[in-house]
Amino acid sequence: MAEGCPKTEVSGSPFFIRTSAMEVETEDITYLDPLEVSALLSSGGPAEKIFPGFEERAGQLDLLQYICTAFNEDKIGVFEAGTGVGKSFAYLIPAVLWAVQNKERAVISTGTINLQQQLFEKDIPAVRRLLGIDFKAALMKGRQNYLCLRRLHDSLAEADLFDEEKEVLQEISEWAKICDTGSISDLSFMPSSSVWQRVNSESDACLANRCPFFERCFVMKMRKTAADASILIVNHHLLFADISMRASGSGFSETAVLPPYKRLVLDEAHGIDAAATSFFSSSVSRFTFIKQLNKLYRVRKSAAGLLYNLQGISSCADCVQEAVAAIQLIRVRLGDMEDAASAFYAEVSSCRLCEATAARASDFISKALLLAQEVDSLCASVRNLIDGISEEEQAQQAVWETKLILRRLESAALVCKNFSEWEERRASVFWLEKHSLEKGGFYPVFYETPLDTAPLIYANLFEPVPTVICTSATLTAGGKKSGNSFSFWLGRSGARFADAERLMCASVDSPFDYKRNLLLNVAADMPLPNKECFQQFLEDMIVRLVRASSGRALVLFTSYESLQSACAHARRILPKEGIAVLKQGDDDRFRLLETFKNDTASVLFATDSYWEGVDVPGESLSHVIIVKLPFKVPSDPVFQARCEDLDSRGLSSFFDLSLPEAVIRFRQGFGRLIRHSSDRGAVSVLDKRLIAMPYGALFLNSLPECRRCFDCADEICSAVRRFTDG
Structure with missing residues (x-):
């Protein structure tokens, strides 16, 4: 029995220890x-x-017992x-047993939809079979993943759609007649983002029971299924949507985005x-406004809306004429604001509003404020129009939809107003990012981002939910020599605000034999990444390393520009040798990974999200090449602001943020290689800071013990060839 639990008689089932309400002065x-x-x-x-x-x-048994104790003791x-511990069974079994026996719903939240699908389609049925318990589980995704029948109907009714778009919409319509879920993942083809955004479900455009398609609504069907379920499988974004609504006043006893719950498991908690x-x-762009304005008023063959x-x-x-005049002026104000914003960020891709940039930001801030004021005028005119009904x-549906549009416009205008008050809003980071247009050119997106999310996460997640299980393969930075420190993750997640006696931290080692099956290489004769010649050297080295492992390689970058240049170089050489060169962005992520898995003579060049969530067991992936240590780009606006905040408080932005964050991400990339106990291969790092800089030890100490080759390029290529052929 877990330490600290009341000692009571054993119930009829061998898995439980029952306590009465009288003994603990709470519910049974x-x-x-x-x-x-x-023992299961x-x-x-x-x-x-x-x-x-x-x-x-x-390790799985240890983890399962830890989780049982955490459930018992809140x-x-x-x-x-x-990797390989089997953490999904270790948390699903206690979650199911607790939920069924105590009639308390448990929520499992993951970082990716792929893991959601695996849990729901593979692991949940296996746990059901193991326990012999008939329990209900439901898979919930963000509503943007589901088809909205009303929006599909309205889109099909539009007379001036392009023929190609009409054809895709009609295919979706036929699919909608026979599918059960309405989820885009169940479509046999992948519609373009523009088509799907036209027909997917949107929270503040939902007419609920006013909708003529309410009885057939896929989102309502999903929510009804969830309301009857003991186990909910969600993703982190949906979880935070629920948390945000509860923080706004709905509390934890009623349904918000999710039905009420008391037990939560965060997988991929890093x-x-x-x-x-x-x-x-919060973010706004020209499209935020134009999409809503076009619903109110548009001119095609004639005025409509x-x-x-x-x-x-x-x-x-x-009031209609007043509103039309305001809409036309808003379009002008949008153009003015974009022109001023373009001058603000000039040649860079993103720029933060701060003391150093405030002087040249004054023009676009004043233009943003003018835009917000014009939006207020429009909303006032439309509300007068509604008051006359x-x-x-x-x-009527038109009234309901119009009110939703006004709320969206006012939310967008508020972000513009907040930019003018950035000096008083130091808890937020205000920044702009340049986005490409399909037909050429750029447009700015305006962001307001919390400087520190830890208090938000603690107050709205860890504090109100009795049991929260957080698990991942990478929550610590520094490894055993540093005491497997959770301090960085605890600080960033907000869990550090909890009372010490409520926190329970433990590390469980992978059962995989890394000493036998993994070779870690560091190219000791590579130039440092800050040298101009680095890109040329790495492009040549990547080709040599991929050739050494006969393809079967995943190359992880921290820069998309570097990736494109290296990939172009590889494509001039490797295909002639029978090695296919794949690149992130060339196809849908799922199809790209399937192609990579099925072609053992291929190499995949990737960045960003491919550092984690890629699961390619077996011979298809025998070599992971990490181009650079994954430090955040110093010019990233939010990262930059967080660094300045730490330094201003006498802390070290490098040692307290940049370094531990990079270590955890590095461990994620390293972990792409060995996915099953039979996997074998090499991880090659082309960034010699790993062995040349004192902080490199933190990265190395965070890895499991394995074979190592820290040598010149020639020797590394030979070592890779010998090891992967063996």
Whole structure:
């Protein structure tokens, strides 16, 4: 029994320890017995009898017992579990047992939809079979992944769509008649983003029970299924959407985006700071405004839009002309703001609003404020138009949709206003980013991002939810020699604000034999990355290393420009030798990875998201090449602001942010290679800072013990050839 649990009699099931309400002065709770639960996955237990090839894993049993204790004692459990531990079973089994026995819903949140699918389609059925318990589980994705039947109907009714777009919409319409989920992942083809954005579900455009397609709505069907489920499988973005709504007033006892829950598991927990930063950021661009304005008023063959729907039922019909004039002026203000913003960020791709840039930002800030004021005028005119509609007519769909549009416009205008108050809003980072247009040219996107998400995450996730399990293969920086320090992750995630007695941290090693199966190489004669000749050297070295492993390689970059140049160089050479060269962006991520898996004589050049979430076991991936240590680009606006904040408080932005963040990301990239116990291969690093700089030891100490070759290029290529051929 977990330490600290009330000692009580054992219930009818061997997995539980029951306590009465009188003993603990709370509702009747059935606690998990860690030893009995872990027996499920022990040698001679049910798992060995049910699953062919099953082997007991000591680390998995340890992790499962830790998680049982965290459930029993309302802990925040922070558990690093190396690749191959089997962490999904270790958290699913306690979550299912607790949820079923105590009639408390458990939510499992992952970083990627791919892992969601794996949990729901593979792991949940296996756990159901193992436990012999009939429980309900539901898979929930963000609503933008689901088809909206009303928006599909409206899009098909548009007379001036391009023929190609019409054809795709009609294919989606036929699919909608026979599919159960309405999820884009179940489509047999991948529609363009522009088509899907026209027909997918949107939260603030949903008419709920006013919608003529409400009875057939895929989102409502998904939510109904979730309401009856004991286990919910979600992703981090959807989780934060739920948390945000609860923080706004709905609390944890009612349904928000998700049904109410008391137990939460965060898999791939290393990414929750990034997920929170993304979710709690606000952004606006020309398209934010134009999309809404076009719904109100547009001119094609003639003037049309919701304004004219309202004009016929409002006693303030004259307001339509005021609104049209305001819309036309808003379009002018948008152009003015974009021109001023372009002058602000000049040749760079992104730029932050701060003391150093404030003087040259004054023009675009004043233009942004003028735009916001004009949006306020438009909203006032449209509200007057709505006020002139009788109470009976207020229920019309056009009125409802118009009110939603006004809320969107006002939210966008608020971001523009906040830019003018950036000096008073030091808890936010205000920055601009240059985006490319399909037909050439650029447009700016304006962002407001929290400087520090840790207090938000703690107050809205760790504090109100009784049990939170956080697990990943990479939560620490520095390895055993540094005491497997969780301090960086605890600080970035907000878990450090919890009382010490509520925190429970542990590391569980991977069962894989890295000493036998992995060779780590560092090119000692490469120039340092800050040298001009580095790119040329790395391009030649990549070709030599890929040739040494006969393809079967994933090349991870930190810069897309470097990737493109290196890939172009490789494509001039390697295909002639029978090695296919694949590049991120050439195809959909899923199809690209499938091509890579199926072609053992191929190399994949990638960056960003491919440092994690790539699972290619077996011979197809025998060599991971890491071009540079994955330090954040110093010019990244949010990273830059966070560094300045740390330095201003007497801390070190390098040692307290940049370095540990890079170590965790490096470990993610390293972890792409060995996915199964039978996998074997090499990781080659072309950044000699790993062995030349004192901080390189932190990276090396964070890795499992393995064979090492820190030598010149010739020797490394020979070592890779010998090792991967062996």
